[in-house]
Amino acid sequence: MSREKRPRTELSSFFNQNHGQSSRQASYRSTLLRNTHVTASSYIDIGDCDNVCEFCDAFFWYDERAVASSTRHRSRYTQCCKGGRVALPYPRRPYTTIIHLFQQADFMSNIRAYNSVFSMTSFGAKVDDTINRGSGSYVFKISGQIHHWLGTLCPPPNERPHFLQMYVYDTENEIANRLHPFSLGGQTSLCPETVSILLTIMESTNALVKLFRTARDLCSSSDVPDFCVRLYGSRDKVSYDMPSQACIGAIVTDPDLTCTQFDIIIRHKDGGPQRINKIHPLYMPLQYPLLFLYGEHGWSSDLYLRGDGNSRDKKLTMNMYYSYLLHDCYNLYTLLLRGGRLLQQFIVDVYICIEESRLDYIRLNQNTFRADFLQGIKDAFQRGDTDGKDVGKRTVLPSSFVGSPRYMYKHYQDALAICRVHGKPQYFITFTCNVKWPEIERYLSRYPSLKSQDRPDIIARVFHIKLRLFLKFVKTRKVFGDITADLYTVEFQKRGLPHCHILLWVAPTSVIKDACDVDKFISAEIPDPSVDHHLYKIVIDLMIHGPCGLLKPNSQCMVSGSCSKNFPKHYEPETYFDDNGHIHYRRRPTGSL
Known part of the structure; x- marks a missing residue:
């Protein structure tokens, strides 16, 4: 098939999807973020993947647009064909x-x-x-x-x-x-x-x-x-x-x-x-x-x-x-x-x-990357290789190579610089991907024979959009107060789903000083189903550890007959800080489970 433009019909008839806002609520890991101003109806739905690249007709979510080159009436996307510069033949339709x-x-x-x-x-x-x-x-x-x-x-x-x-x-x-x-x-x-x-x-x-x-x-x-x-x-x-x-x-x-x-x-x-x-x-x-x-x-x-x-x-x-x-x-x-x-x-x-x-490119261009480090001499002394026989030919990975020692060291130095200016972080949040997000389910509904695991590219794209919206939500809605700095890293779980570890720095007026103030933002208790059934269902479905222990002794978390994650946790009548500064969340035997 040649590269000429294909005729388009109405997108509404092609998708035939429900564009209404979903009432499902994203969840966080280990503990539950509590804020009285955020309710289940405030879930941010990014809509359907029904925006089309003007050059190659690739589908995108609206939030994936190139903001710098997009206007109110024209969204541009560059992740597919680089603005029309990638020109390849369309694949022929199979039998x-x-x-x-x-x-x-x-x-x-x-x-x-x-x-x-x-x-x-x-x-x-x-x-x-x-x-x-x-x-x-x-x-x-x-x-x-x-x-x-x-x-x-x-x-x-x-x-x-x-x-x-x-x-x-x-x-x-x-x-x-x-x-x-x-x-x-x-x-x-x-x-x-x-x-x-x-x-x-x-x-x-x-x-x-x-x-x-x-x-x-x-x-x-x-x-x-x-x-x-x-x-x-x-x-x-x-x-x-x-x-x-x-x-x-x-x-x-x-x-x-x-x-x-x-x-x-x-x-x-x-x-x-x-x-x-x-x-x-x-x-x-x-x-x-x-x-x-x-x-x-x-x-x-x-x-x-x-x-x-x-x-x-x-x-x-x-x-x-x-x-x-x-x-x-x-x-x-x-x-x-x-x-x-x-x-x-x-x-x-x-x-x-x-x-x-x-x-291969880095290995063939070592003279360029080794200039700042004198061909590995400084690295050898940092590693403790003071004997000449221990210093051999090395391939230096620059800081631009993701995952290299210099890449990690550069970001580590950036994190220390943030701590030097803003002090220690106030909040540590883990933002986890959920394959039951309505946006992913609506997208996969076009392919009845596929499961969410069959499209890891869609999971990664939706997670990236959600992560950016979550950070924007925290900064603009000020659920933790005025955010002065943030730092995060994205990792992948054993099952391939991405999750993000986020550090937040807040203004001095929003810093938690007393243990009782923690209960305004974090809850480690199971919600009361009669008061908030929707939140109760989210916690029960997504945030309960186990079963392990006597119920499932062969669970992956079991080490030497006990749970390596220290579950079940002890009941605590009130939230308090111990002598080492570690926080213990309030866990009352409410009998909700």
């Missing part, structure tokens, strides 16, 4: 059969396995499945790096074919070969009919599969010399047409005369598996054939931003490319955002690629 498969619960629960059945490269990573033990939502977690490996066209003697080899070798028993790694005792959770349907569709649509089928036909011929399959490592900078088999790769007999630096040469029989470079345009299509059904090119270093003047000389970065893909667009169907658990794996894979690319 109706594929769409129906992506709507079936059995298929979606095993989509990662079905993708592995047809994957042409092996996914090399330490996948941590222990995190999915229990009743929580599914999370894809790895440890370390990710490698994509590609083998030869034919397997070694007396070995079964794997991955790419199943498109070329022993195709008479192809279905059985593909299901064999997923069979246990002759039983498999995958459906052979579904595998057969997917194979038929990919043979007719996927350019990579067509190329490897051609190699299979050559392997069956007796008078064909030894050959290789060459997958091109570059793409045309100007042409954004949908790729064809001819521009994906070629079958050659003498690859050394024509190959370039990033071309992939797949040998017939000789040679072992090779690691695919992350900047190859077929890096993702080879690994995720169910998401890239037509075998189209992915990101390439030959892609440039669209524009006039010098902007043409700016390359399209990997981060810009995948940010563009991870946005729903109006009147456009894409399999990528409906991939469920496979989308989680894809996002993790993409993140690792982006991080490795940044690290």
Whole structure:
């Protein structure tokens, strides 16, 4: 599909959503913030994701607009196509059969396995499945790096074919070969009919599969010399047409005369598996054939931003490319955002690629980053490496790299500077994401086959908006008094949900001096259901620890027979400060639970 503008119909008929304000109330962790002026009806609803980018038709919430370039009558968004500078072809709509498969619960629960059945490269990573033990939502977690490996066209003697080899070798028993790694005792959770349907569709649509089928036909011929399959490592900078088999790769007999630096040469029989470079345009299509059904090119270093003047000389970065893909667009169907658990794996894979690319750049430009620290000498003394034999070649990570020691040290110094000016903070608040926020539920109602865990991008976007609105609410409504400074950090829980730790500094007139003043803002008691049933339900559903102890001795918080979080807490008739300055909240045996 070309880049011309698509016709739009009325957005109201497309969404058909309830735009009314919800009465649900956000909650906080560990303790409950109390303010008599804030009621359940004051919940801030950010509305529906029905604002459309004027360039690429990507959906946004109104609060995601670029404030500096937006006006009252025209909202602009830059997180998708950078204001129209990212120009990529729209994906073609998949077959109706594929769409129906992506709507079936059995298929979606095993989509990662079905993708592995047809994957042409092996996914090399330490996948941590222990995190999915229990009743929580599914999370894809790895440890370390990710490698994509590609083998030869034919397997070694007396070995079964794997991955790419199943498109070329022993195709008479192809279905059985593909299901064999997923069979246990002759039983498999995958459906052979579904595998057969997917194979038929990919043979007719996927350019990579067509190329490897051609190699299979050559392997069956007796008078064909030894050959290789060459997958091109570059793409045309100007042409954004949908790729064809001819521009994906070629079958050659003498690859050394024509190959370039990033071309992939797949040998017939000789040679072992090779690691695919992350900047190859077929890096993702080879690994995720169910998401890239037509075998189209992915990101390439030959892609440039669209524009006039010098902007043409700016390359399209990997981060810009995948940010563009991870946005729903109006009147456009894409399999990528409906991939469920496979989308989680894809996002993790993409993140690792982006991080490795940044690290490669830092490693190749050490002379620039090491100037301030005299090539690591100062770092060595700070670490205590005074002996010369302990000082080796180091790769210095600058403070601009998120998570690096200098990044953490710089923010630590900023926090100390705030404390030096404003004193110690008054409030420590944990703002936690809730997947049952009405905005998330309304968005996911457009995709009945998906759960909140299947769209981590939407959860992160809504949480970011909510966090900014919460900070604005605290400052403007002055629920804690006049806020003089704030500091926060965003982390992710074991189940993938984000939460934020916030420190607040208040004016001297709003500082809590007596323990009884704490009860005006914080309550550690279960609300009375007869007085405030709505708040009572929120606390019971979202803020109760456990069960643990005798009720559930195998709970994760149980250590040596007792709760590591010290639950249940002791009853306290009044709030007080102990000798060490620690506060003990009022917990009266009200009998509400």
